[in-house]
Amino acid sequence: MKIIDAVHVFFDYMRKDENDKIEEISPALSDMNLEIEKGSFVCVLGHNGSGKSTFAKMVNGLLLPREGSVYVADMDTADDELLIKIRETAGMVFQNPDNQIIGNIVEEDVAFGPENIGVPTAEIRDRVDEALEAVNMTKYKDRSPGKLSGGQKQRVAIAGVMAMKPECIILDEPTAMLDPKGRKDVIRTVRELNKRDGITIVLITHYMEEAVDADRVVVMDGGRVVMDGTPREIFSRVEELKALRLDVPQITELAYELRKAGMPVPCGILRKEELEEVIMELLFEGDKGSCDSTDTDGTEPDLGTDGTEPDLGTDRPEQDLDTDREDKSEGACQ
């Protein structure tokens, strides 16, 4: 079942002068199409200005398409009467937490969302406590949100949406200002919401590492989706991503560089543990029985000095380096 469905969406920002005359039109979405399955964890990547936040605001009904439609759980965001229901279904964490903070004290702020959608008072208490605990902000519950550090505000904003328990949560760069532990905690929390409660997660981020655990990665450019696949598929396309001003996780980057320099490292490696195994196998374990040399049979790998990619897919050593790795997308590697 689809929870979000954007169909041929176009959107332009208009700048008007004092007399309401249009001075400038900047297109932000042009023919954006994206279906998101209920219960999935989708990560949205894209360079600055590619339209990610604009898309997020469409889902929340804050902006309406000039052309095309956006449906949230089959509800058309253009239908005014459905707006409240839509915002209950799809909760949003904005890019700048200051735009989101309303209450005078942290607790009130987090309670604001659930109150607004009519959650019974007794239950609000529990939800607020639970949400603050999840983002590790319980000890600040009586503070004024304006007097928190940048990262603390961001956590409060996340708690506010969690307390509404929407079916789907869209997070617009929620970890941009968090320390490494905070980043891990947020990612773990949203994964839990996804796995345990089946909440659909749409995570917009510039941290490529955060996309590794998603079910699906969507890349935007020029106001539309230009790449769509599993993390392994997407991160195998290193050059394409770089051309879109993006990158791959550092581990993937290292694997890619090693491969370029001639080591037969498979492409699309995402996690430290995977790379570790591959390197150990190539450098160490192969050494143990040095008489039955399973490694190169004298054919020197092309070191790629001419800038071209050595084709290592064909002259791999015999041993199977990657037995249980799914969707290796062999050959799709570039």
Place this chain on the structure above:
Amino acid sequence: MSIKAEGLTYIYQAGTAMESYAVRDISFETKDGEFIGLIGHTGSGKSTLIQQLNGLIKPTSGKIYYNGEDIHSEGYDMKRLRQRVGLVFQYPEYQLFETDVLTDVKFGPKNMGMSDIEAEEAAKRALKLVGIGEDFYKRSPFELSGGQKRRAAIAGVLAMDPEVLILDEPAAGLDPLGKTEILETIARLHRERNNTIIMVSHSMEDVAEYADRIMVLDDGKLVYFDSPKEVFRHYEELEKMGLSAPQITYLMGDLKKRGLQVDDSVGTVAEACREILRLWKEKEEKSAE
């Protein structure tokens, strides 16, 4: 161009029931032309510390010297200090206020007494450095995407050509290439003009790559101020403080534990690549014999 802090302490709402310590008894001295990375958990006091360095907020106690002069001594020219010690805020929204991008970036240099033409030139140069094209000059700063706002805010400070550049998470919200471009620009200014840089960051990878020395705050206290290699050696302590080592360091650490002769203090992809390839070549040569 040195900043020296002596026993800096900052308490928010001092003397009230709500009083809270943000910075506790911090002393340090920067070296001329140094690139300093400032890291610390959420709420550890980074933003509070740096706002004191250009006189924006006054320490509850302690002293700050810029080129040997106490910045809170009588008659000290605070306006001049703020031009020499440029500060880019954590949220660009706090810094952008003019009606359009170009006017906004011009504000600093004009305020320093440059003529309109000079200020405009300085602004255009700075905007170019951060990758904001002419088509954005007439836009309201509030009609920019998150990453574009950050670039504009950085340009506003660069346009004043400060001696010391303090940046509060300059790369947050930038796309990966934008991040590299901005950080490379800062690093280049640092090299070419010998600017002192203090960069607050939550990316251990970025500070490992760019900083000469890293300053680590934990709950308002300065716990380490040393080279990246030395600081990341304490990765276990860092983890307890909500920080970490760069991811690559963990990989190298594991490889070493499993018996590979690699340097496990490296923190960047390039260094790790060199280390691993060195072993690979050795092995290739051996098996060729």
